Amino acid sequence: MIIKKILKLGFPVLIKPNNQGSSIGITLVSHLKQLNNAINIAFDYDDNILIEKFIKGKEYTISILGEKALPSIHISTNNDFYDYNAKYISSSTKYLCPSGLNTTQEIELKKTAILAWNTLGCSGCGRIDFILDNENKFWLLEANTIPGMTNRSLVPISAKEMGISFDELVLLILNMKN
Structure with a gap:
């Protein structure tokens, strides 16, 4: 079956x-x-x-902080997909923030991320992951409600693009009312 x-x-x-x-x-x-x-x-x-x-394409993520979508990140890896090795071991993985999306795509992705986040009843800090397929269509992959907070993690990279330091990010998360 x-x-x-x-x-x-x-x-x-x-x-x-x-x-x-x-x-x-x-x-x-x-x-x-x-x-x-x-x-x-x-x-x-x-x-x-x-x-x-499995949807072949380019991987993007939108970090959510409170009720705000942060800038998108394009994740570029030589692996078949963004696996454990690409996340923590490979030195060839690249995190592009700004992601290179055009303004319309960036707005669409942020709106979709916020809609998914709210529809799922999520709060606090997290991420929504997407694939942009070869037909230029976004596919929502998953919601990450407990995102990583290492030097290679995506939420801190996106926050940094907004001028939020790692320490400030941690304090913002700790002070959120969930």
Whole structure:
């Protein structure tokens, strides 16, 4: 039954644990023979897994601080997708802020991010991730309600573009009423 649904999606697909961060436990599956192993890896991290169509394109993120959308970031990696290695190990991953989107795209992305954030009932600080496919269409990937706060993390990069230092960002988050 699940195989039929995956075949209906078409390869490649991403298999990932539902409640894991930092792309841990995610496998990009291009062939049916890889499926069982990928499912087992995801189940090693969570009892609930997600199987989704892999959308090839450029990855963007919008950070949310309170009720405000911060500048978009374009994430550029040489990997197949923005995986754990691209996030924490690879020195070739680039974070472009400003992202290079035109004004119309930037406004559209911010509006969509705020709408998704509010629709999901999120508050505080987080991120909404997107893919811009080869047809120039944005796809909302996920909401990150507990974003990373390292030197390579995306919320601090976007906040810095707004003139908010890391220390100021931490204080703003701590002082938010949720």
